[in-house]
Amino acid sequence: MELAVHFSQSSARARSLLPGMLACAVVGAAAGFLSEHYRAPVMLFALLLGMSMNFLSADGPCRAGIEFTAKQVLRIGIALLGLRITVGQVANLGWGPVVLVLTCVIVTIAAAMAAAKLMGFNLLFGLLSGGATAICGASAALALSAALPAHPQKDRATLFTVIVVSALSTVAMVLYPMVTQALGFAPPTAGKFLGATIHDVAQVVGAGYSISPEAGDIATLVKLMRVAMLLPVILFASLLTRRLGAVEGGERPPLLPWFAVAFAVLVAINSTGWVPHAVQSAGNDVSRWLLVGSIAGIGMKSHLKEVATVGIKPVLLMVGETLFLATLAMALLHWLS
Incomplete structure (x- = not known):
């Protein structure tokens, strides 16, 4: 009887999530279609198209599924990023790129x-935008946002960071x-x-191979090293928000979110060499x-008018972060050398 009740509840839950998840999938x-035809970031198209359909997130059949996709599906996708990286890839580059x-x-x-604090922003916005710039663009922004505590402005800050x-x-x-x-x-x-400066993996690949196959291979591996930094930075974000939560009396988030643990486990498994290339490729595509x-x-x-109200200062912050990273890398x- 308990099994039948549990199955009935799970079935009802799935039915409630399906409309919103299908909307996100469409x-x-x-x-993806627009990205392939116009050679622009797929994340940017997904954001803009999603914002044009924000009426679906109002009270109605799609709301629950959209919430689930924006939070739980996001975490699964981040965990699967671990299939991109092996410890051997990092070791083969030597100490120079590691230091870089x-x-x-x-x-x-x-x-x-530091710059965010000086400009009057929340310290965590500096962590969010700096992590997106320094690690892997939109994917890092989403991962760090998932690790940060709930805040009324968090979705808007995440959306803005991904767009810029x-x-x-x-x-x-x-x-x-x-x-x-x-x-x-x-x-x-x-x-x-x-590999050390461009934000998103796809853009690194495109830029590197536009120079030569050798440059493309090295750029991709250096970029994957930056992706591997996602785990320690998420851990740092969790430690920082736990400390801030303790000081401000807010809720303390977990020390290490489950998706970060899953990311690390997949990196370890992938490093054994036991994972077939077809599985790695499929995992990357699914992620x-x-x-x-x-x-x-x-x-x-989100609503476009909310993003438009942030002003020019956050844009200047992220442009400054990008220029700072390029100058530092050079x-x-x-x-x-």
Whole structure:
């Protein structure tokens, strides 16, 4: 009897979630189609299309599924990012790129938090925008947002960060290869610079292989090292918000969210070499589409007029973070060469 009741409740729950999840899937598919045909970030299309359909998140049959997709599906997609990385990939690059990535990520996030504080923003917005800039663009913004405590402005801050970091990543994909050629960088050096500075993985791949196969391979591996920094940065975010929660009397989030643990486990499993290439590829594709669907859900929960009210200061903050990262990476490459 208990089993029948549980099954009945689960079935009812699934039926309540299905309309909203299907809406997010349709928007995600449309975003993928537009991205392939217009060569622009799929996350950006998913956000904009989702925002154009924000009426679906009002009270109605789609609301529960949109909420579920924007939160729980997002976490599953982040966990599956672990199938992109192996410990061997990091080790094969040697100590130079490791120092480059560690320094760029740590210093950029610290500078972003300090700048955010000076500009009058919440410290956690500096962590969110700095992490998106320093690690892996929209995916990092979504992961850090999922690890941060609930806040009335969190969805708007996440949405704004994803839009700006996606736009900046596209600009960097076009400009940075020209910068490396103007400065006379050899393909390996150019690959390290592109992998250490461009925000999103897809844009790194496009920029790197536009120079040469060697530059593309190195840029991709350096970028994956930055993706691997997602776990310690999420842990730092959790520790910081627990401390702030204790000081301010708010709710203390878990020390390490379950999706971060799953991310680490998948990296460890993937590093054994036991995971077939077909499974890795499928996991990467599933992760990508889950993240696209979840960002569509976040878009549906938001209103463009709310994003438009943030003003110019947050844009200047993120542009400054991007320029700071590029300058720092160039200086470190000169020092390490």
